[in-house]
Amino acid sequence: MEYFIQQLINGLTLGGMYALIALGYTMVYGVIQLINFAHGEFFAAGGYIGAIVLAYFAGVGYMESHPIICLTASFMIAMAYCAYLAIGVEKIAYKPLRKQSRLSALLSALGMSIFLSNGMMLTQGVYDAIYPSELFQGRFDFGMISVSYLQVTIVTLTAALLVGLNILVFKTKIGMAMRATAQDKTMSALVAISSNRIISLTFAIGAGLAASAGIMYGLYYGSVKYDMGFVPGIKAFAAAVLGGIGNITGAMLGGLIIGMVEIFGAGYISGEYKDVFAFIILIAVLYFKPTGIMGENIDDTRV
Amino acid sequence: MRKKALTILAMGLMMVPFLLGAVSAKTLKIGSMSPLTGPYASDGTDIKNGAQTAIDVFMEQGGIPGYDKIELFAQDTACDPRQAVAAANKLINLEVVGVVGAYCSSSTIPSSEVLDEEDIIMITPASTNEKVTDRGLPYMFRMCGRDDDQAPAAAKFMKESLGAKSIFIVDDKTTYSQGLADGVSKAAKALGIDVVAHEHVNQGDKDFSAVLTMAKQKKADIFYMSLQGYSPAAMMTLQAKRLGMNSQIVTQDAVFQPKYMEVAKDAAQGVYLTYGYTDSSTPEYKAFEERYVPKYGKIAAYATYAYDACTSLLKAIKAAGSTDPKKVKAELMKLDYPGVAKHVKFKANGDSGSSYIAFKVVGDQFVPYWEPKNGLIK
Numbered sequence: 001m002e003y004f005i006q007q008l009i010n011g012l013t014l015g016g017m018y019a020l021i022a023l024g025y026t027m028v029y030g031v032i033q034l035i036n037f038a039h040g041e042f043f044a045a046g047g048y049i050g051a052i053v054l055a056y057f058a059g060v061g062y063m064e065s066h067p068i069i070c071l072t073a074s075f076m077i078a079m080a081y082c083a084y085l086a087i088g089v090e091k092i093a094y095k096p097l098r099k100q101s102r103l104s105a106l107l108s109a110l111g112m113s114i115f116l117s118n119g120m121m122l123t124q125g126v127y128d129a130i131y132p133s134e135l136f137q138g139r140f141d142f143g144m145i146s147v148s149y150l151q152v153t154i155v156t157l158t159a160a161l162l163v164g165l166n167i168l169v170f171k172t173k174i175g176m177a178m179r180a181t182a183q184d185k186t187m188s189a190l191v192a193i194s195s196n197r198i199i200s201l202t203f204a205i206g207a208g209l210a211a212s213a214g215i216m217y218g219l220y221y222g223s224v225k226y227d228m229g230f231v232p233g234i235k236a237f238a239a240a241v242l243g244g245i246g247n248i249t250g251a252m253l254g255g256l257i258i259g260m261v262e263i264f265g266a267g268y269i270s271g272e273y274k275d276v277f278a279f280i281i282l283i284a285v286l287y288f289k290p291t292g293i294m295g296e297n298i299d300d301t302r303v
Numbered sequence: 304m305r306k307k308a309l310t311i312l313a314m315g316l317m318m319v320p321f322l323l324g325a326v327s328a329k330t331l332k333i334g335s336m337s338p339l340t341g342p343y344a345s346d347g348t349d350i351k352n353g354a355q356t357a358i359d360v361f362m363e364q365g366g367i368p369g370y371d372k373i374e375l376f377a378q379d380t381a382c383d384p385r386q387a388v389a390a391a392n393k394l395i396n397l398e399v400v401g402v403v404g405a406y407c408s409s410s411t412i413p414s415s416e417v418l419d420e421e422d423i424i425m426i427t428p429a430s431t432n433e434k435v436t437d438r439g440l441p442y443m444f445r446m447c448g449r450d451d452d453q454a455p456a457a458a459k460f461m462k463e464s465l466g467a468k469s470i471f472i473v474d475d476k477t478t479y480s481q482g483l484a485d486g487v488s489k490a491a492k493a494l495g496i497d498v499v500a501h502e503h504v505n506q507g508d509k510d511f512s513a514v515l516t517m518a519k520q521k522k523a524d525i526f527y528m529s530l531q532g533y534s535p536a537a538m539m540t541l542q543a544k545r546l547g548m549n550s551q552i553v554t555q556d557a558v559f560q561p562k563y564m565e566v567a568k569d570a571a572q573g574v575y576l577t578y579g580y581t582d583s584s585t586p587e588y589k590a591f592e593e594r595y596v597p598k599y600g601k602i603a604a605y606a607t608y609a610y611d612a613c614t615s616l617l618k619a620i621k622a623a624g625s626t627d628p629k630k631v632k633a634e635l636m637k638l639d640y641p642g643v644a645k646h647v648k649f650k651a652n653g654d655s656g657s658s659y660i661a662f663k664v665v666g667d668q669f670v671p672y673w674e675p676k677n678g679l680i681k
Contacts, residue, residue: 002520003516003517003520006516006519006520007512007513007516010510010512010513010516013512014510014512121340126339126340126341126344126345127344127345127562128534128562128566130565130566137569139545139546139547141547144519144520146546146547148545148546150545217509221509221510221538221541221542222537222538222541222566222567222568223534223537223538223566225342225534227341228509231507262510262513263510263512263513264513265513266513266514267513267514267516267517270502270503271473271502271503271504271505271513271514272476272503272504272505274505274508274513275505
């Protein structure tokens with residue numbers, strides 16, 4: 001039982017990170033029906049910005065006196081940077097192709113992904129960028145179960161971001177505009193909603209969430225690397241498809257399921273096939289429900 | 304149009320002296336193969352730098368008669384067997400006389416077969432898997448030790464020095480890491496240590512919480528990590544500490560890299576690993592240190608072995624007075640000199656002997672801790 005709970009906590013942490021990345025895929029798909037394969041790179045870029053900012057703070061000595069402020073600042077800066085990066089990518093690589101077939105935009109996305117990842121390799125080097133791991137070093141122990149402060153922080157932060165996003169999309173005017181654009185660009189334009197602005201905003205929000213996942217990843221695993229966006233990107237994409245691409249709640253659910261399946265597969269069956277289990281679940285769900293768990297994205301919950 | 308043609312002609316004529324120069328200056332071409340990109344780039348770069356240092360030193364000491372220049376062609380294998388074979392083919396086309404490399408055993412084995420067809424000498428500074436020299440290739444040499452020496456040494460260390468009764472083994476399924484893990488498992492059983500589990504993870508994994516939770520629950524005395532490279536090892540160490548795993552971590556030669564402590568920090572303290580013994584007080588080592596450190600930074604992992612591999616190759620070519628592989632091989636077998644990492648003397652199968660001892664992580668140093676013959680090192 002203790003073993004089960006411990007693995008559940010591990011799965012929750014990993015699944016939360018996948019969910020944050022998956023949201024970017026699903027939101028962009030909801031608005032312009034594009035699989036943004038460069039999304040994993042926003043995640044990696046966020047991780048790098050976090051490492052750079054934290055290293056700067058550690059260098060000037062703020063890190064020891066005000067760790068929380070430094071951490072908040074690194075999240076803010078990384079999220080803002082990645083939001084602008086995503087807007088730029090959209091303007092350069094996708095907007096000119098919006099009237100073309102969806103395949104051209106998809107290829108452009110793949111190209112952008114390779115470009116960004118190699119750009120990071122050339123500017124940041126091939127070595128791991130190291131995170132200060134002194135933060136949140138301790139842990140709670142309940143018998144055999146131990147929960148590190150870091151896990152608590154990550155899960156809380158992820159939950160807060162997810163709730164925040166839900167409020168933004170479903171309770172505010174901007175969210176309403178996003179949902180309207182997703183449903184029908186022409187009609188929403190007729191009621192004075194600028195679809196270009198909404199698309200930029202969608203990219204920005206998705207990339208911001210990915211950036212925050214990137215920093216959490218860096219804190220949790222101790223270091224970041226230029227090619228780290230690829231595998232989590234694919235997993236998060238699978239999570240978005242699993243939940244029903246285009247559906248926000250689905251992406252959150254999908255991320256958690258993929259994370260859990262991976263951890264439990266590794267914990268109970270075999271560590272070497274953990275990626276296989278995640279994709280078996282994906283195939284099994286799509287076989288019986290081709291639109292994913294949360295179904296077809298035609299109602300107003302889609303963004 | 305006419306003006307353009309003239310310009311091209313003039314430029315062509317200007318090139319002539321350069322082309323002539325290139326033909327008359329004779330260059331000895333040496334290849335190196337190691338991962339320069341990807342997760343093991345740091346170890347691969349050390350190998351390249353070690354080989355380059357050997358060439359620089361050799362040139363200063365007079366070089367090889369008949370050659371103006373020795374050039375190193377460093378190829379990237381990315382620790383990928385396919386890319387390693389492609390790199391080997393590229394070096395064949397460049398007509399190199401010998402190759403220093405590769406790093407991963409899974410790269411060295413297939414690429415050596417390609418090089419062997421062309422009778423090109425290959426000296427690996429880092430691939431420890433037994434199969435590297437056990438296939439009987441005539442031009443395959445090894446500067447580092449063998450895993451079937453490393454595994455018993457590790458098991459003996461855990462039994463005698465750490466008093467281990469049970470061990471949990473994890474590897475990441477490469478030729479090297481899995482081969483070594485299997486060897487440790489066998490050697491441990493032979494010494495009466497209980498192998499409670501032998502688990503596998505994948506190359507490139509970052510999250511090890513599932514397997515670590517399993518290890519924590521099994522409460523083995525030793526947690527033996529056989530991973531390809533310092534980077535996954537550092538992540539696993541960090542996560543193990545965070546999870547509160549109490550087993551003593553013991554690991555292997557691929558982790559011998561100062562970056563391990565940089566990433567894992569406090570969690571790395573007190574970790575033991577096995578690695579070939581190098582006497583850092585010899586004049587050869589001191590000379591290498593003076594040469595290497597100002598240019599490339601801390602001496603890590605396989606730089607010294609790459610230096611010795613490249614130096615012995617150059618020495619053999621010089622003594623043979625030709626690049627004929629048969630003659631160079633005959634000279635290589637005759638070598639018997641104190642190198643930087645170890646005393647260089649090849650055996651008939653291409654090995655040069657192992658000298659595995661246990662190191663302990665203290666601060667940002669790997670400190671020699673235990674040796675198979677006499678136990679603890681004072």
